[in-house]
Amino acid sequence: MDKMQDVIKLLEEYHQEHIIKWMDKLDDESKRKLVEQIKNIDLHQIVELYETTRKEIEIKENKIEAIKYLDKEKINPIEKERLDDLAENVIKKSQYAVVTMAGGQGTRLEHPGPKGTFKLDVYGKGKYLFEILAENLKEANNKYDVIIPWYIMTSRENNDETYNFLEKHNYFGYDKDNVILFKQGELPILDMNGKLMIDKNGFIKEASDGNGGVFTSLRTSGALADMKERGIKWIFIGGVDNVLLKMCDTTLLGMAIDKNVEVASKSVVKANPHEKVGVFCKMNNHPKVIEYSELPEKMAEEVDSNGELKYGESHIMCNLFTIDAIEKVSKEPLIYHYAIKKNSYLDEDGKEVIPLEPNSYKFEAFIFDAFEFFDDIAILRGKREDDFAPVKNKEGVDSPKTAKELYEKFWERNKNVLVNAS
Ligand code: UTP
Numbered sequence: 001m002d003k004m005q006d007v008i009k010l011l012e013e014y015h016q017e018h019i020i021k022w023m024d025k026l027d028d029e030s031k032r033k034l035v036e037q038i039k040n041i042d043l044h045q046i047v048e049l050y051e052t053t054r055k056e057i058e059i060k061e062n063k064i065e066a067i068k069y070l071d072k073e074k075i076n077p078i079e080k081e082r083l084d085d086l087a088e089n090v091i092k093k094s095q096y097a098v099v100t101m102a103g104g105q106g107t108r109l110e111h112p113g114p115k116g117t118f119k120l121d122v123y124g125k126g127k128y129l130f131e132i133l134a135e136n137l138k139e140a141n142n143k144y145d146v147i148i149p150w151y152i153m154t155s156r157e158n159n160d161e162t163y164n165f166l167e168k169h170n171y172f173g174y175d176k177d178n179v180i181l182f183k184q185g186e187l188p189i190l191d192m193n194g195k196l197m198i199d200k201n202g203f204i205k206e207a208s209d210g211n212g213g214v215f216t217s218l219r220t221s222g223a224l225a226d227m228k229e230r231g232i233k234w235i236f237i238g239g240v241d242n243v244l245l246k247m248c249d250t251t252l253l254g255m256a257i258d259k260n261v262e263v264a265s266k267s268v269v270k271a272n273p274h275e276k277v278g279v280f281c282k283m284n285n286h287p288k289v290i291e292y293s294e295l296p297e298k299m300a301e302e303v304d305s306n307g308e309l310k311y312g313e314s315h316i317m318c319n320l321f322t323i324d325a326i327e328k329v330s331k332e333p334l335i336y337h338y339a340i341k342k343n344s345y346l347d348e349d350g351k352e353v354i355p356l357e358p359n360s361y362k363f364e365a366f367i368f369d370a371f372e373f374f375d376d377i378a379i380l381r382g383k384r385e386d387d388f389a390p391v392k393n394k395e396g397v398d399s400p401k402t403a404k405e406l407y408e409k410f411w412e413r414n415k416n417v418l419v420n421a422s
Contacts, residue, residue, distance in 0.1 A: 007035045014043040016196050018348065019204070025350070030202055037203050041188055049187070049363045050194035053338050064299070066310045067280040067287065069267060069379035072251055083254030090253060091144045095233040098148055098247045099218070100133055101317075101367070102162060102240040103155035103184040103208040107341045108393045109241075109400075114158040116240045117165045118391065122404050129391065130165070132243050132407075134172035140248035148248070149230060151180045151223050155208035159183050182221035184213040187336070189343050190361045197345040197360060200352055205345055210364025211239070211317070212334045219330040224323070232323055237367065239317040243407045244389040249380070252320055256378045262325035263287070263371060264378040267313035268388050273301045277314040278368060280379055287377035289315045289368035313379055315368050316388050329373055334365040386410060 011019050019038070023031050075083070090096055106115035116130035127135075134150075141147050154162045163181055166172075171179050186206040189197050199205040214237060218224045227235065234253060238245050249266060256264035267280060278289040292300070295311060302310040321329075343360040347353050371377055382388075389406035392398040 003039065004031070004035055007038050010043055011038070014047055015194075016043070019196055019198075021348065022198055022202075026202065034203060041204065041206075046188055046190065046196070047194070049336055049338070050190055050361065052336070053194075053361055062283050063285070064290070065282045066304065067282055067313060067377075067379055069280075069313055069381045070255060071381045073381075073383065075251070080251060083258055084250040085254070086257045087250035087253035088144065090234055090257065091140070091146060091148070091248065091250070093231075094146050095231055096146075096148055096248070096253070097151060097227055097230070097232045097235050098137060099151045099153060099214065099223075099235060099237040100240050101153045101211045101214055101237065102130075103153045103158065103213070104211070104240070105155075105157070105207055105341070105362075106241075107343075109391060110394050114154070114162045114165070114240075115391070116152075116162065118400075120243060120391065120400055120404055120407065122407055128169070128172075129240055129243065131169070131172045133240070133245070133247070134174045136245065136247055138173060147175050147178045149178045149180065149227070149232070150174060151182060151218070151227075153184050153214055153217060154181050155184055156186060157207065180223060180226065182217060182223045184217040185209045185220075187363045189341075191345075192359065192361070197343065200344065200346060202346065202350075205343060207343070207362050208364075210336070211367045212365025212369055214367060215326055215330040215334075215370060218326060224326060224330065227323060235321050235323060235326060237319050237321065239390075241391045242317065242388060243391065243403050244387050244410055245318060246382075246387065249318075249382075252318075252378075252380045255380055256320055259376070259378045261374070261376045261378045262322045263374050263376075264320040264380065265371075266316060266318040266380045266382045266387060268316055268382055268384040270309055270312045270314050271384070273309060275314070279311045280313040280315060280377075281311055283372070285375070287371040287374060289366075289371065313381060316382075316390075317367070318382075318387070319367060325374065329370040332370075332373055334369045336363040336365055338363050 008020055023034060102116045111118045117128060119126040119128050137148055137150055187209045189205045189207050191197055197205040236247050238247055252264055252266050276292045278291050281288055281290050299311055304310045338361045340358040341360055341362045342355050342358050344352060344354045389403040390398045391400055391403045
């Protein structure tokens with residue numbers, strides 16, 4: 001009873017009285033569960049997060065410089081072999097693991113299920129996104145005669161469905177004992193007025209806390225401890241939705257080892273100065289990805305002495321970290337950004353509302369905000385047509401249609417080639 005009174009007071013203090021009204025409609029057991037949930041939500045943090053949506057983005061005085069990179073295509077074959085050898089040595093010693101971030105909501109794609117369960121219409125028969133990733137990893141396993149542990153980050157919302165799907169498809173031939181699912185953290189979704197929303201089960205609507213949640217979740221779920229036990233030294237972290245993602249690029253790993261850095265990332269050149277992607281730079285001497293919305297127009301268009309965009313290396317969610325780097329970032333607070341998204345909810349009469357337009361704020365930490373905690377990063381410039389075919393939107397750019405075309409063209413060019421080390 002005390003607990004209930006505490007929660008009511010908190011809800012009043014943070015102007016969420018509509019939840020008190022909602023609680024009144026519930027039976028005792030549902031009420032108890034809801035109170036438990038609210039006890040675990042930091043309402044103060046939520047109010048602060050909502051306030052960030054009211055403010056103009058502040059551009060501070062920062063020293064911004066272009067980032068150095070290595071162009072994979074321009075590395076001479078002897079140097080490339082040297083880098084590849086450094087990496088192969090790590091992989092063959094079973095010191096390499098892969099994390100797939102699959103905890104997103106995939107709202108833009110509008111696929112009714114976890115994004116990895118989306119079937120891309122390739123070669124008539126189609127392939128699931130998880131299947132495409134499994135194929136990429138199996139190729140590396142065969143080449144190096146190892147089984148790379150594959151960690152998949154899910155959300156509370158999609159974990160069971162992801163697990164059941166992978167079971168049903170026999171992990172697409174991947175060794176089941178080396179596929180480890182772990183759940184990421186959550187934050188409440190707010191409506192446009194900063195109010196908590198009710199989900200279809202009558203609880204506070206929450207969603208995963210962004211791909212930047214990967215570091216803390218790796219630690220708190222025990223996945224990081226599992227990696228340590230296995231003797232893992234390097235961890236690749238990628239998204240679930242790039243069908244040309246190479247998760248074992250030996251040149252990327254070799255370059256990171258050679259440069260003696262803790263973090264590495266593969267980039268592709270921006271399609272045009274105004275493409276809406278985050279680009280790498282150095283800010284106040286630390287690596288950073290600067291969002292397109294925060295990059296002044298003049299800088300977006302600036303070219304270097306070779307006529308190339310000075311800030312042209314886009315972040316494509318293709319990142320590599322040492323295990324120590326992950327541990328370090330997992331203990332640092334990353335800032336939260338907000339996105340306006342479509343989220344269904346129950347109205348005060350308990351009727352489900354499915355919005356046609358974005359109606360809510362989702363708060364997310366971004367993986368690339370972790371780069372600032374390091375002095376340096378190794379950037380390997382890949383090629384768009386070889387490395388980047390995202391499935392983001394239902395139609396138009398970065399949609400299943402564009403990804404299918406890129407995927408089929410890539411495999412047309414690379415028949416019988418080992419793609420990870422190419
Ligand atoms: P996006 O930021 O593109 O989000 O995720 P999304 O969920 O796939 O799609 P929208 O924005 O709702 O349409 C990039 C990668 O990060 C993962 C996604 O699963 C994808 O692999 N991600 C994103 C998470 O794992 N957790 C999150 O909280 C957010």
